[in-house]
Amino acid sequence: MNFVSIRIITGDVARLVNFYERATGVRANWSNEDFAELRTASATLAIASTRTVPLFAPGAAHPADNRSVIIEFLVDDVDSVHRNLTGFVGDFVNEPTTMPWGNRSLLFRDPDGNLVNFFTPVASAAVQR
Structure with missing residues (x-):
């Protein structure tokens, strides 16, 4: 088994992606407006919108609640x-x-x-x- 990523659920994907790009110097790869990844050599930081949560389990994750x-x-x-x-x-x-x-x-x-x-x-x- 390999640990490959952590995903942050947010109400504002663009804002959070911009923050992490600036803080880390890593450019994000966007899949669509609801999902982007900042990939490093050892792991990926995924950032997804609240609209993606129901695809997994409705109500299972809440933005800005960690x-x-x-x-x-x-x-x-x-x-x-x-x-x-x-x-x-x-x-x-x-x-x-x-x-x-x-x-x-x-x-x-x-x-x-x-x-x-x-x-x-x-x-x-x-x-x-």
Whole structure:
């Protein structure tokens, strides 16, 4: 089994896609106005409109209602990313901070309130993982 993607359900696909394209530097591949994907080497961030939910199970997902998942991106230099996102991201939840497990992390919320973590391994054990 391979973990391949996470999908965000949103009320405004274009707004969220634009945000993630700017934040990550990855261009989205659009299937139609209700669905786009930002593909990286290891996983895909899919963004879909609320109109897609009934195709799976009506009422099963609600936009801008997540407070339990952190969407994480490995970056080369989290401090540089922080500088580039300052002025674009509204408020940072946490400025770049070195975590006890050896990653330097930057936390912020996307326009729907989803928590996003950009991180860089900095401790030797974290780099080896």
